[in-house]
Amino acid sequence: MKMAQTFAKAFKLRLTYETGSSADGKPIFKTKTYGGVVETATPDQLYQVGQALASLSIHPLATVEKNELYEVLG
Numbered sequence: 001m002k003m004a005q006t007f008a009k010a011f012k013l014r015l016t017y018e019t020g021s022s023a024d025g026k027p028i029f030k031t032k033t034y035g036g037v038v039e040t041a042t043p044d045q046l047y048q049v050g051q052a053l054a055s056l057s058i059h060p061l062a063t064v065e066k067n068e069l070y071e072v073l074g
Contacts, residue, residue: 002074004072004073004074005072005073006070006071006072006073007070007071007073008039008068008069008070009069009070009071010035010068010069011037011038011039011041011066011067011068011069012033012034012035012037012066012067012069013033013034013037013046013049013050013064013065013066013067014031014032014033014034014063014064014065014066014067015031015032015033015034015050015053015054015061015063015064015065016029016030016031016061016062016063016064016065017029017030017031017032017054017057017059017060017061017062018059018060018062019059027062029062030059032053033067034053037066041066043066046064046066047064050064051064
C-alpha cells in the first residue's frame with residue numbers, strides 16, 4: 001500500500017489588527033495577508049516582519065500568524 005505524502009504549496013503571513021469596537025464594546029478586527037513567505041522562516045523572523053509591517057498601520061497589531069497550505073497526495 002502506498003503511503004500518502006504532503007507537499008508544501010504556500011506559506012502566508014497574516015496580521016490581525018484591532019480597528020475599533022462595536023456598539024456593545026467588543027473589539028473589531030481586520031486582517032491583512034501577505035504571500036511569499038519562505039517555508040524556512042523562523043518564528044522570530046516572522047514576528048519581526050509582522051512588527052515592521054504593523055508599524056505602517058494606524059491600528060494596533062493583535063496577532064501575527066503563519067498560515068501553511070499543503071497538498072496531500074496518495
